[in-house]
Amino acid sequence: MDIIFGRLTIESLPFYSAIAASGAAITVLGALSVAGVITYFGAWRLVLFDWVSSLDHKKIGIMYIMVALVMLMRGFIDAAMMRSQQAIAFNNDGYLPPSHFDQIFSSHGTIMIFFMAMPFLSGLINLVMPQQIGSRDVAFPFMNSISLWLTTAGAGLVLISLVIGKFSTAGWTGYPPYSESQFTPGVGVDYWLWAVLISGIGSTMTGINFLVTIIKCRAPGMYLLRMPLFTWTVFVTSILMIFAFPALTVACGMLVLDRTLGFHFFTNAMGGNMMNYINLFWLWGHPEVYILILPAFGVFSEVVAVFSQKRLFGYISLVLATMAIGLLSFTVWLHHFFTMGSSARVNSFFGTMTTIIAVPTGVKVFDWLFTIFRGRIIFKAPMLFTLGFLVTFTIGGLSGVLLAMPPVDYLMHNTTFLIAHFHNVIIPGVLFGYLAGYMFWFPKAFGFKLNDKWGAWSFWCWIIGFYLAFMPLYVLGFLGMPRRMEHYEIAAWQPHLIVAAIGAFIIFLGIVCLAVQLVVSIRDREQLLDLTGDPWNGRSLEWGTSSPAAPYNFAVLPQVQSVDAWWDMKQRGVAYQRPDHYEDITLPKNTFISAFIGGAGFVFGFAMIWYMWWLAILCLASIAGAIIIRASDDDSDYTMSADEVKAIEDARFAQLAKAPKNEMEDEPGFAGQPVPEAST
Amino acid sequence: MRQTLAYRFKGIASAIAAALVCAGCGFLTSPVVDPNGPIALTERDLLFKAVAIMMIVIIPVWVMAALFMWRYRGTNRGARYTPNLAYYWPVEILVWGVPAAIIVWLGLHLWHNTYKLDPYSAIDPSVEPLKVEAVAQDWKWLFIYPEQNIAVVNELVLPVNTPVSIQITSDTVMNSLLIPALAGQIYAMAGMRTELHVLADKPGHFWGRNAQYSGTGFADQQFEVIAGTKEDFDAWVDKAKGSGDTLDAATYEKLAKPSQKVPVTYYSGVAPNLFDGIIAKYARNDAELRPSTARAEPAE
Numbered sequence: 001m002d003i004i005f006g007r008l009t010i011e012s013l014p015f016y017s018a019i020a021a022s023g024a025a026i027t028v029l030g031a032l033s034v035a036g037v038i039t040y041f042g043a044w045r046l047v048l049f050d051w052v053s054s055l056d057h058k059k060i061g062i063m064y065i066m067v068a069l070v071m072l073m074r075g076f077i078d079a080a081m082m083r084s085q086q087a088i089a090f091n092n093d094g095y096l097p098p099s100h101f102d103q104i105f106s107s108h109g110t111i112m113i114f115f116m117a118m119p120f121l122s123g124l125i126n127l128v129m130p131q132q133i134g135s136r137d138v139a140f141p142f143m144n145s146i147s148l149w150l151t152t153a154g155a156g157l158v159l160i161s162l163v164i165g166k167f168s169t170a171g172w173t174g175y176p177p178y179s180e181s182q183f184t185p186g187v188g189v190d191y192w193l194w195a196v197l198i199s200g201i202g203s204t205m206t207g208i209n210f211l212v213t214i215i216k217c218r219a220p221g222m223y224l225l226r227m228p229l230f231t232w233t234v235f236v237t238s239i240l241m242i243f244a245f246p247a248l249t250v251a252c253g254m255l256v257l258d259r260t261l262g263f264h265f266f267t268n269a270m271g272g273n274m275m276n277y278i279n280l281f282w283l284w285g286h287p288e289v290y291i292l293i294l295p296a297f298g299v300f301s302e303v304v305a306v307f308s309q310k311r312l313f314g315y316i317s318l319v320l321a322t323m324a325i326g327l328l329s330f331t332v333w334l335h336h337f338f339t340m341g342s343s344a345r346v347n348s349f350f351g352t353m354t355t356i357i358a359v360p361t362g363v364k365v366f367d368w369l370f371t372i373f374r375g376r377i378i379f380k381a382p383m384l385f386t387l388g389f390l391v392t393f394t395i396g397g398l399s400g401v402l403l404a405m406p407p408v409d410y411l412m413h414n415t416t417f418l419i420a421h422f423h424n425v426i427i428p429g430v431l432f433g434y435l436a437g438y439m440f441w442f443p444k445a446f447g448f449k450l451n452d453k454w455g456a457w458s459f460w461c462w463i464i465g466f467y468l469a470f471m472p473l474y475v476l477g478f479l480g481m482p483r484r485m486e487h488y489e490i491a492a493w494q495p496h497l498i499v500a501a502i503g504a505f506i507i508f509l510g511i512v513c514l515a516v517q518l519v520v521s522i523r524d525r526e527q528l529l530d531l532t533g534d535p536w537n538g539r540s541l542e543w544g545t546s547s548p549a550a551p552y553n554f555a556v557l558p559q560v561q562s563v564d565a566w567w568d569m570k571q572r573g574v575a576y577q578r579p580d581h582y583e584d585i586t587l588p589k590n591t592f593i594s595a596f597i598g599g600a601g602f603v604f605g606f607a608m609i610w611y612m613w614w615l616a617i618l619c620l621a622s623i624a625g626a627i628i629i630r631a632s633d634d635d636s637d638y639t640m641s642a643d644e645v646k647a648i649e650d651a652r653f654a655q656l657a658k659a660p661k662n663e664m665e666d667e668p669g670f671a672g673q674p675v676p677e678a679s680t
Numbered sequence: 681m682r683q684t685l686a687y688r689f690k691g692i693a694s695a696i697a698a699a700l701v702c703a704g705c706g707f708l709t710s711p712v713v714d715p716n717g718p719i720a721l722t723e724r725d726l727l728f729k730a731v732a733i734m735m736i737v738i739i740p741v742w743v744m745a746a747l748f749m750w751r752y753r754g755t756n757r758g759a760r761y762t763p764n765l766a767y768y769w770p771v772e773i774l775v776w777g778v779p780a781a782i783i784v785w786l787g788l789h790l791w792h793n794t795y796k797l798d799p800y801s802a803i804d805p806s807v808e809p810l811k812v813e814a815v816a817q818d819w820k821w822l823f824i825y826p827e828q829n830i831a832v833v834n835e836l837v838l839p840v841n842t843p844v845s846i847q848i849t850s851d852t853v854m855n856s857l858l859i860p861a862l863a864g865q866i867y868a869m870a871g872m873r874t875e876l877h878v879l880a881d882k883p884g885h886f887w888g889r890n891a892q893y894s895g896t897g898f899a900d901q902q903f904e905v906i907a908g909t910k911e912d913f914d915a916w917v918d919k920a921k922g923s924g925d926t927l928d929a930a931t932y933e934k935l936a937k938p939s940q941k942v943p944v945t946y947y948s949g950v951a952p953n954l955f956d957g958i959i960a961k962y963a964r965n966d967a968e969l970r971p972s973t974a975r976a977e978p979a980e
């Protein structure tokens with residue numbers, strides 16, 4: 001092995017197959033065109049000094065969501081390739097060889113969970129949660145930025161695996177012994193491992209950061225039981241992140257030791273045991289499902305109240321249900337492998353615990369329905385996603401309870417029924433929630449609303465596409481079709497797979513609508529301006545800041561007196577009051593150290609994958625050095641003087657004066673609300 | 681607004697109708713809905729029963745969702761509007777109580793059936809089952825009939841109405857033995873023994889396969905299952921016994937190497953304790969094991 005380049009040779013470039021080469025070409029061209037656009041607009045200074053180096057939680061949130069949307073595209077391309085392959089591969093090999101098909105299903109799952117859903121989640125939370133609790137920032141802004149850049153480093157490793165080498169073929173779960181070097185000797189599994197490990201460390205730090213923020217940084221009067229439900233779900237999700245992600249880090253770390261140093265934790269022979277990996281993996285994997293969906297439940301809780309123009313029904317029940325789900329999520333991991341030969345006693349315990357989760361989840365669904373009851377629904381795009389979720393998610397819950405029964409699981413495990421089930425909770429549950437949140441809070445991030453018509457079109461494509469793509473997979477489960485079939489010889493499967501491919505195409509139209517919505521909204525931003533900062537007649541504190549919010553969010557920390565703090569302030573007529581005087585505000589300075597750590601993490605992962613030991617050591621040393629430099633920097637904050645704050649706030653009140661009426665007033669179905677009073 | 685809503689509902693309705701028509705394709709004759717044995721049948725019935733009981737919650741959700749969306753649309757000024765309604769204790773009792781009651785019912789069924797359908801427990805303890813040993817290999821299944829002293833690759837033949845005990849292991853990565861018409865699956869793992877008890881109560885031809893992704897040859901790693909009368913089975917055993925090949929250690933080593941689309945192959949004799957030996961070899965700290973099943977990086 002080469003001492004400089006390790007395993008890396010010129011043969012690692014994907015010139016061996018047309019499909020692999022075009023994937024690489026698209027990746028490289030994509031990166032080049034982004035760089036080209038930035039150069040064309042002369043925006044490098046802006047990108048680097050205002051964004052990459054920023055420690056502002058709102059900008060970090062926006063960057064997270066940008067990563068998520070890019071990875072959503074990439075993950076969807078994988079899905080489209082799988083669906084089209086399976087639609088045609090009856091009694092023939094289709095267009096994808098097995099060794100390519102398995103890379104695609106592995107990267108699809110890995111990307112959608114780790115690099116689409118996780119960044120989307122962290123992005124929304126970063127953007128919204130500190131404002132919801134009336135805070136000026138997260139507890140650890142620098143660590144927040146490191147988390148972002150480590151997640152991006154992981155995503156970068158997955159993307160670069162298209163260009164240099166190959167990706168894992170072991171599925172997104174990477175089960176040994178298949179993922180051991182005996183069976184998969186190439187770099188693919190190492191790409192997967194290091195992408196997951198590096199971003200997983202970022203996610204653990206994110207969890208710590210959010211939890212401490214919620215515990216320590218709430219505005220005066222924001223008692224725990226006055227927190228908006230989104231913040232509650234973030235609270236529970238953060239706890240799950242902190243406890244669950246170390247299990248993943250340990251499992252992947254041990255697999256790295258097996259593969260790289262010839263250990264035998266999970267090997268077939270020499271005392272290894274693959275079942276240990278599978279337990280550890282799902283000890284993270286099941287809570288992960290709730291890490292993803294609880295904040296989506298939080299978004300639905302906010303959206304359903306705002307667009308029903310009514311208080312959220314059953315606040316305490318929803319909080320208790322969230323806590324219960326969080327607790328139970330650690331007691332069910334074994335249901336991912338009922339078929340591994342556990343005794344009936346063990347299986348029935350974990351099966352029963354799993355079905356119990358249906359109770360708090362059912363409570364949530366009913367509470368959302370009763371929020372709509374006797375409300376005045378305004379059918380904006382975020383609300384459409386919420387209503388689509390309510391109807392569709394129940395099917396996913398139903399199939400989830402079915403799979404929780406070990407005897408049913410014996411039949412349906414590893415079949416497309418399972419695939420249909422988890423897409424049924426992850427698309428209408430998780431993704432619809434994030435998309436609703438994206439459209440709901442977009443004005444808060446950028447100061448103008450998204451075009452609602454294109455949002456509605458996107459919703460209809462997503463939901464119709466979803467039904468067409470995944471209902472056939474439920475049926476295919478009854479027909480016994482296993483997941484990950486690259487071709488097949490059973491004629492009865494094909495019609496269903498063709499319908500599923502059509503569904504995937506309609507989902508693609510939904511993604512196109514999302515892109516068009518963004519472009520059209522940027523074009524028409526003058527008409528879509530959100531002058532008040534409260535475009536939807538909102539209820540929680542984030543609507544009390546300007547859109548986009550000032551770097552400090554709140555010039556004066558709000559005094560919270562009830563649940564629905566902002567709504568309450570509007571009712572009491574104290575919502576837009578100008579304070580007597582402003583004070584100096586301390587904020588974190590921009591820094592490139594966190595982005596440097598992310599970059600070094602990326603190169604470190606790359607070096608470990610290709611066995612370039614010198615480079616790995618160099619990267620670790622430079623990360624350690626960067627942390628020491630940062631830790632010895634006593635001048636990491638700057639103070640915004642009261643005069644500067646006053647100037648920004650004066651501009652805000654001038655803007656408010658120009659926007660005398662409630663932005664929702666023209667909506668059909670608006671129930672009538674106090675007009676925001678801009679005091680002089 | 682009313683017109684567009686109706687138009688949209690029509691769109692969804694036709695999409696759902698299309699999905700339902702599609703659901704008809706092969707659903708009723710599928711191995712899960714129309715199984716060939718009592719184990720799969722009981723598993724199916726549990727599934728259907730659970731679906732039915734959960735409809736107690738699901739149908740109200742759908743009805744309420746549709747009703748509330750329509751009645752409380754913002755433009756309907758006739759509907760009652762109570763913007764501060766946030767708590768009503770009977771509703772709280774209902775939304776916690778009804779799902780909880782259903783889960784208690786489901787949990788009892790779950791517990792009972794998990795014991796009853798434990799793949800390790802014999803179907804009829806008073807009857808001595810037919811013994812079969814299944815070995816997952818890259819990318820095929822080897823079935824050893826120790827009492828008949830025969831072995832066969834990629835074909836499983838069973839007499840009807842006879843309990844069958846299948847001992848399962850893997851000589852490669854993790855596999856999962858699935859015969860949907862007879863019973864649910866169980867994993868096959870190297871160095872370990874899992875068990876599956878099945879019984880075919882109707883003669884017929886159906887299929888079984890590996891359901892756990894195992895590499896390049898995964899898609900073709902399937903076999904035919906033939907359930908016949910006692911006479912059919914005996915005739916089949918005689919046919920296998922007529923084979924010139926025997927499965928000794930050397931032949932096994934060759935067979936265990938990765939291969940795809942392997943035709944049905946019979947062996948008229950099997951090395952003694954071959955199955956136990958396949959499991960035991962992983963317990964030895966025997967580095968020599970590694971090359972026999974090691975795979976090369978697959979070519980594109």
